[in-house]
Amino acid sequence: MLSLRELSVEVAGTTLIRELRLDVGEGEVVGLLGPNGSGKSTALRCVYRALAPSGGAVLLDGTDIAEQGLRDTARRIAALTQDSRADLDFTVEEVVALGRSPHQRGNLRLSARERALCREALRRMDITHLAQRGVLTLSGGERQRVLVARALVQEPEVLVLDEPTNHLDVRHQVELLKFLRDCGLTVLVALHDLNLASAVCHRIALLRAGSLAACGTPSEVLTPETIHAVFGVEVTQVTHPVTGALQLLYDLPADETEGISR
Numbered sequence: 251m252l253s254l255r256e257l258s259v260e261v262a263g264t265t266l267i268r269e270l271r272l273d274v275g276e277g278e279v280v281g282l283l284g285p286n287g288s289g290k291s292t293a294l295r296c297v298y299r300a301l302a303p304s305g306g307a308v309l310l311d312g313t314d315i316a317e318q319g320l321r322d323t324a325r326r327i328a329a330l331t332q333d334s335r336a337d338l339d340f341t342v343e344e345v346v347a348l349g350r351s352p353h354q355r356g357n358l359r360l361s362a363r364e365r366a367l368c369r370e371a372l373r374r375m376d377i378t379h380l381a382q383r384g385v386l387t388l389s390g391g392e393r394q395r396v397l398v399a400r401a402l403v404q405e406p407e408v409l410v411l412d413e414p415t416n417h418l419d420v421r422h423q424v425e426l427l428k429f430l431r432d433c434g435l436t437v438l439v440a441l442h443d444l445n446l447a448s449a450v451c452h453r454i455a456l457l458r459a460g461s462l463a464a465c466g467t468p469s470e471v472l473t474p475e476t477i478h479a480v481f482g483v484e485v486t487q488v489t490h491p492v493t494g495a496l497q498l499l500y501d502l503p504a505d506e507t508e509g510i511s512r
């Protein structure tokens with residue numbers, strides 16, 4: 251269980267996160283949603299320890315992660331972040347293998363089991379055909395899938411992802427989110443697409459100006475009233491005719507669309 255306990259972040263006298271309290275149960279997928287600048291990335295940075303909170307704590311199975319070594323945390327929490335980089339002149343295969351580094355000491359020498367793990371991650375992310383390509387030659391979406399594969403070979407208990415669907419085409423967005431739903435890991439994922447979040451997340455935590463505005467199942471949180479209060483847009487709720495998932499249609503005012511040439 252991952253728990254954010256009254257997590258607060260203050261930078262240069264400005265409060266970016268205010269006493270955020272959130273639990274992500276084992277095997278649960280929780281979506282972190284909210285407008286630009288509401289604090290999603292800042293909260294996630296505290297979880298993968300790129301940032302130390304000014305108050306509160308991040309607990310993993312009841313233990314404050316700040317009391318563990320960074321390597322210990324990296325064995326248990328893998329992150330795909332907006333700052334994740336794959337800009338070394340390495341092949342895809344080499345970058346994915348780097349996911350094993352928290353489990354190793356000294357030179358990276360993979361066992362047969364670890365090599366099989368890497369092959370499986372390449373297959374899952376549909377990048378086996380890119381294994382020998384230099385990462386610098388990849389498209390944004392291909393590179394994003396390499397970073398997810400690298401996180402998977404870390405064999406974490408918790409996956410933290412900051413807008414992982416960035417750069418992905420619609421097929422790979424759907425496949426990644428389906429994978430997150432089915433992988434059995436504890437997942438905390440920042441997303442902008444409310445409909446994808448509704449389809450994949452067990453629960454949604456909605457941030458507004460660094461505070462929790464709402465938290466609950468997609469149908470509890472993604473109400474027209476809450477969406478209007480937090481994002482300032484009008485939506486209509488519909489039920490997906492096939493999956494039964496709650497989906498939102500955005501109500502664009504007619505007078506503002508009249509001028510758009512078709």
Ligand SMILES: Nc1ncnc2c1ncn2[C@@H]1O[C@H](COP(=O)(O)OP(=O)(O)OP(=O)(O)O)[C@@H](O)[C@H]1O
Binds near residue numbers: 285289293
């Ligand atoms: N080091 C910093 N110093 C000052 N302000 C910061 C710092 N880091 C983040 N902020 C501010 O904190 C707020 C929250 O930023 P954050 O990146 O967490 O938002 P977000 O919800 O992830 O946004 P987005 O949806 O645009 O990715 C923003 O207003 C940002 O400008």
